[in-house]
Amino acid sequence: KRTKRAKKRAKPCSLREVEVTVSQLGLGYKSDETIVFHYCSGRCTTSRRNYDLSLANMKRLQLLTKDQKDKARHSPCCRPTAYEEDISFLDNDNKYHTIQEISAKACGCV
């Protein structure tokens, strides 16, 4: 059972990709063009700082009020640190559009 759990452990934060149509982005554009959507996913446990450990401990010791506790994050997030260049596409009404910062280029635990 232990080995199974070990296998299940998520990979560290990294860039992943998925093929989607522009319509599926949900930005209101109607286009059947397929693009590669890069996103960031994975765990950031290894890049926890003393800050994170301390904060986690404060939360455990109830040193923060409930309101404060909910909003304080004691673990870094896997987020894009850079975005790809603009992506242009033709929509289903034959109009061109260019969208910015739609796809991640690099990821980091921040």
Added chain:
Amino acid sequence: MTARTAPFNVRGLSIRNRNMYIYIYGFLLFLDELVFSMSGSSALSESGHQDSMDCLRATEKCNQDQKCSHRFRIMRQCLAGKDRNTMLANRDCQVALEVLQEMALFDCRCKRGMKKEMQCLQSYWSINIGLTEGEDFYEPSPYEPMTPHRHSDAFRLASIISGIHSGTSKGQPHCSDPSRPCNPCLDATKACNLNENCKRQRSNYISTCTRAQTQGQQPSQPQSQDSCNRKRCHKALRQFFERVDTQYSYGLLFCSCKDQACAERRRQTIVPSCSYQDKTKPNCLQLRNTCRLDVHCRSRLADFHTNCQMTPHSISSCLNDDYQACLASYTRLIGTDMTPNYMDSGHSNFTISPWCTCRGSGNQEEECEKFLQDFRENTCLRNAIQAFGYGSLPKPDPQPTTGSAKPDLEPTAIVSKTTMEPGEEPCIISSCANLNVPGSPPNTRVEDPRNSSPGTKALTAALMLGLLFAFESLTM
């Protein structure tokens, strides 16, 4: 080179037939190349393909030689004058011309996309500008002749692409997905978007061509939203076609369409609202004059006329049956003043034209129409585009197949057909067959007598082998 690409084409085959096809294919390729190298060798040496120097080097070399540089200076003076013809009749000029014609300078050409291409072309035209009098309608191409392709790589690539879409890719191909309309142009866009370089270059020209001109715009012109920077748009387009693999760029430009949505997408490829259309339609001869003032435009137009000229001597209507050369020089016109495009989004038939008309030609109407016809009614260009889009050769129209031309065309025709499974790309194969031979059965493979049964295949292979040996012993 052709042999190198061979394994890719076999991918689409079922394992059962694979070996058989490899053998036949190999033989055909070999034979094809052998026959071609034999027939083409004389033509190649004649055109001086090997020994033609680029014009920059030729000028340099001439400048080092005192005799040559002296005559060259005289020649330039003869050509520079307004009254060129009377100057050329001058004895000094004629002597200079005679001497220079013996030199490498007059055979010089430029390479496409070479370093300092612009300077080379300038150098070419400075020598050749006045020498084509009388032949003014078509100018010879300043570019090196392309290595003969005869519907090879790009067309194989086309079938490779369609192979990717139907077989190996994760996404559902549109053409086999009944819930979606078949749209090969959309598939080509997908292929481009999945390639990092193509996606970047495409986004680059689209955003450049759709960006409203803001810099230097006066506030007194509020309706500037649809006025783009045409020059920058053209430059971005040229860059796209120079830097992106033809397998992707041709896919976008020459995809085959069955419905209007697809054809409209194809027409929109070059962002015509900025790169093509204009407020007014100039006269075509006037546009040609504008084009000839620009070294790039003039060179590329001359190249187009050289490589896409119609010839009655081949089934394809193209010189040497070289579709690749025609498509390449057509593509290189995009981003010049003579940018051609599809006229409308008709899917059953398409018309290609630069943005010009023959109205107001005066007494030059005939010449204008002739010029325009090379775009609008160019069967070589049309066949080349169809051959790319449908991944196989268009059938000769109504004329009976001539015996002499048939062996030339057959091998590649088989190649493109065998790269696809019968049921794999129903849209592409059947629409091709239906378009070119109305009423013919959709399965083109069965149609071909050479492919009809394993027995005949083996026989053909044996025959080919025999021929091959015969050729080899001949050459030895």
